[in-house]
Amino acid sequence: MTSVLQARAVWKTYQREDAPDVEALRGVDLEVAAGEFVAVTGPSGCGKSTLLTVLSGLDMPTSGSVVIAGRDVTSSSEQELAELRNKEIGFVFQSFHLVSSMTALENVAFPAELAGEQEAISRAERLLDQVGLSDRAHSFPHQLSGGEKQRVALCRALINQAKLIFADEPTGNLDSHNGDQVLELLIALQKEQGSSLVLVSHSSDVVARADRVVRMKDGKVVAD
DSSP states (O other): OOEEEEEEEEEEEEOOSSSOOEEEEEEEEEEEETTOEEEEEOSTTSSHHHHHHHHTTSSOOSEEEEEETTEEGGGOOHHHHHHHHHHHEEEEETTOOOOTTSOHHHHHHHHHHHTTOTTHHHHHHHHHHHTTOGGGTTOOGGGSOHHHHHHHHHHHHHTTOOSEEEEESTTTTSOHHHHHHHHHHHHHHHHHHTOEEEEEOOOHHHHTTSSEEEEEETTEEEEO
């Protein structure tokens, strides 16, 4: 299968003035195929979230390489990274990260508008309809429940038909009912668009849904 992401010998070291350096990632190798759902799991502090930020280009590795859709993230300029993140990558965070001054519809449409998409609003409306939020399109984030906010975040992550979706504990702030609902929607939309999904979670129920499970410990991949 075609790979959409390749990480080779990725290290991430955080330097501290008055304490030993922290090696958050220690020589991680990871490859993700097109359309694949990969769950990353492991104990707290093992490097899961750090891996996601480095793989997505939100942070740079200390050494090693990350290639997304044929482009080397580690040697790209900030402008190239911004373009890559907007066009090829979608993000779903535990704490939603919606813009408080924008409606649900505006939050979803925003990445497409940045990309110059003429049909941004109509595409956003269709996505909100797919996740059952047509009637909440003109509500602001403070007027939405946690489950509704996360469904808006899913739509925003998917509006540019990203090749690769990163999700960091996307159900972590939700009760079990809303968490199950959001996970079902995320997987359904990911499969529909043919995107790859890399999802960090400690939930065994979430992990059980993945095509593949990567287990981490002490900054290393210990099982794949």
